[in-house]
Amino acid sequence: MEIHHDKHHAAYVTNFNKALEGTAAEGKTIEEIFKNISKYPVAVKNNGGGVYNHSMFWTVMKKNGGGVPTGAIANAIKSSFGSFEDFKTAFNNAATTRFGSGWAWLIVNGGKLSVISTPSQDNPLMDIAESKGTPILLLDVWEHAYYLKYQNRRPEYITAFWNVINWDEVNKHYLVTK
């Protein structure tokens, strides 16, 4: 995680700032940029996604996290997926089956929760996203996220993620969308 944060995430920040220079995206918020991402150079998309996705990723994890969510997010998961277990199955499936590098997401769109995955550093707030929505939980499934500890065993990394989720933070992200 240290290398992930200090090297990979840091490189996206450096390269995003470089990619923004001289474009119309300079001075705009990252959400505004994502809404029109198809109009910008691909380096803005790739590195901007890398910045946003990792920045959010660190917030949805904590030491000794995990367990079963409570509060508004718990009810929303139940009404959208039937049960927490059914939601877990859907999320695990999205994270496991994303071919190559990408992310698994829990997103909100029109009050409804859904699980999706995106390739590369794409983000569901981008105009090019196949499934759009506001992200409230995400998991990095690039090999760089798990290779040092789990080598090729992505499913073990996904299983371990459930023990570090910061549900209070996910709940906060959810409440903002209401």
Ligand code: MN3
């Ligand atoms: Mn990463």
